[in-house]
Amino acid sequence: EAGVTQFPSHSVIEKGQTVTLRCDPISGHDNLYWYRRVMGKEIKFLLHFVKESKQDESGMPNNRFLAERTGGTYSTLKVQPAELEDSGVYFCASSQSGINEQFFGPGTRLTVL
Amino acid sequence: GDSVTQMEGPVTLSEEAFLTINCTYTATGYPSLFWYVQYPGEGLQLLLKATKADDKGSNKGFEATYRKETTSFHLEKGSVQVSDSAVYFCALSDPTGTASKLTFGTGTRLQVTL
Numbered sequence: 001e002a003g004v005t006q007f008p009s010h011s012v013i014e015k016g017q018t019v020t021l022r023c024d025p026i027s028g029h030d031n032l033y034w035y036r037r038v039m040g041k042e043i044k045f046l047l048h049f050v051k052e053s054k055q056d057e058s059g060m061p062n063n064r065f066l067a068e069r070t071g072g073t074y075s076t077l078k079v080q081p082a083e084l085e086d087s088g089v090y091f092c093a094s095s096q097s098g099i100n101e102q103f104f105g106p107g108t109r110l111t112v113l
Numbered sequence: 114g115d116s117v118t119q120m121e122g123p124v125t126l127s128e129e130a131f132l133t134i135n136c137t138y139t140a141t142g143y144p145s146l147f148w149y150v151q152y153p154g155e156g157l158q159l160l161l162k163a164t165k166a167d168d169k170g171s172n173k174g175f176e177a178t179y180r181k182e183t184t185s186f187h188l189e190k191g192s193v194q195v196s197d198s199a200v201y202f203c204a205l206s207d208p209t210g211t212a213s214k215l216t217f218g219t220g221t222r223l224q225v226t227l
Contacts, residue, residue, distance in 0.1 A: 003156075004156070033214065033215075035215075035217075037220075040219070041219055042117070042217045042218055042219045042220070043157075043202065043204075043215075043217040043220070044217070045214040045215065045216070048213075048214055056213075056214060059214070091156065091157065093157075093215075100145055100164070100206060100213075101159060101162070102159075102215060103159075104149070104156045104157035104158070105156050106154075106155060106156035107156055
């Protein structure tokens, strides 16, 4: 069974540019989460989808971040325009309904110059 | 709000040494508690978990006991190996549902040498 996959693994962009991160959850997992770890700090929650609906987006830092999950399958996280403080590792995780265990992807390392 | 505090790293140990990584938490109610591990170049993997007070989670020789009286979930291993070198994250999840966000600590890097 394939795990959670994320693309790209690394992205280096300049301030003001746009970047789109993609996450493919484990097949059949209705719950999809985005998290972010800024250098050396804790991993912070960004948002939670149940199927295609946003269940909790309380962690989204500002309106430069837009997450979608069309059709309840893969998800994208767009940052537009990117700022220096957006640099970090973005993790995606998924879980089955009714089971409190999240499976994480390898992360996307975003560097904004 | 909920929070998790982990001991600062890095922790450097010789192979076969005893490991303790401290973790304490602040939460309302009775959260579920987790330890995740991130090996170099890989994503986070669930190492062990405990869902109620006095539960002991264990896996791969690692153990942690959910202590409500001290709000702690310290990770221990009796004899570490070089292959245990990784970053360890303590986390909790809100008790009000089975599908809820995780709150993480800052992570503790463990380096095991021969």
